[in-house]
Amino acid sequence: MNAATGTPTAGRAIQVSDVVKAYPSSAGEVVAVDHLDLGIDDGEFVAIVGRSGSGKTTVLNLLAGIDRPTSGTLHVAGADLGSLSESGLAAWRGRYVGLVFQFFQLLPTLTVAENVMLPMDFAKRIPQGERLDRARRLLDRVGIGDQAGKLPATLSGGQQQRAAIARALANDPPLLLADEPTGNLDSHTADAVLDLFADLNAEGRTIVVVTHERDIRSIVGREITLRDGRIVTDETAPAGVPE
Template identity: 85%
Template sequence: MNADTADAAIRVSHVVKTYPLGAGEVVAVDHLSLDIAYGEFVAIVGRSGSGKTTLLNLLAGIDRPTSGTVHVARADLGSLSESGLATWRGHNVGLVFQFFQLLPTLTVVENVMLPMDFARKVPVADRRDRALHLLDRVGIGDQADKLPATLSGGQQQRAAIARALANDPPLLLADEPTGNLDSHTADAVLKLFADLNADGRTIVVVTHERDIRSIVGREVTLVDRRIVDDERTGASA
């Protein structure tokens, strides 16, 4: 790995991602290159089918490129085995999804503790206290011992963000995190992301939010699976 790659949180170089479709294939990402520095807050925007979620899955190591390279958090994801990717992800990436994906039979605090059980970065004796601290950080500490179904959508997304922070990852990846929320709640969740970025965390969010430019520091626009615009917004974290 060269020095430039080591200094970037994310370096995507000439990546193509295709999927088989019948007798042919569909191109999901088309010769895409993108660098994101540590500490940036970047929005990936574009219409449905533009390649946004595929790009995010490549950054998370959930998908592998058909060609090209993906370096994230000082790792060449293409060189890692599936188990290696899982270990790397547990230590380096927090994932937030549109539909929360909290386990319904676990309490909120147990959901937040779950990634700690997998990654084993946090000592067992400290896990509940850390989970409670994170729930306080996102504003729902009083909901810790409730089941997810008893929480509002906004509260569930805050719980999902706390879970994503469980192992203190340097990178947060969020796929339409406000897509299932009303506008007032969406604004509050995006403000929470901005606060986390102000603490120094690198954040990449795929979103349809029209006023995202007032919050993020950079907006990358995809059209037909390619980057057509990459603009600094001037927003301060």
């Protein structure tokens, strides 16, 4: 494994080993993640579920390098996250991880296409002259190519989430991490967004979704339930569930 370059380790997208995340509080230390061990292979589509306060969003933030563990190790998309500086984490994330959030996080003063181009501008992997065309192709891919020149506020919630997914794909990352990506959408739109994730997974991307969706097991290949920062169930999709 090459932590400096982020070269992925063959066969394994994520390896979490004995990770603890604790926060100080006025009532004493709060343990959000409690000695977590987790392995996710390349190409898996995994849902992390659990009640509010179970630690699932904290786990996602740790996997994204947004937060650092109190103890333990995280190897994600080829990098030992503990060995990377903040600037190193930002560069690794820009190349290897696509992030999708519940509240879209689109910049309101930029067009949809310009929002999709932002990660390309940061990572500089895509030649400058090709970035707009790539943004338009990605927006076509997620079904909103006709919205490329509009501002985010003029789009519906579902369209904004599709734009956010296109942005997450900007640098063709092998790993997508999504935090409640359907939390602000109606059920029909939520189903369409989950179907889009399934299509992206079928193309070979590893996807980890934190969600409250009750029917998520009909989409994902594996469902992990957290309680008090620990895994209480880890189940693969039942036989016969369509992919």
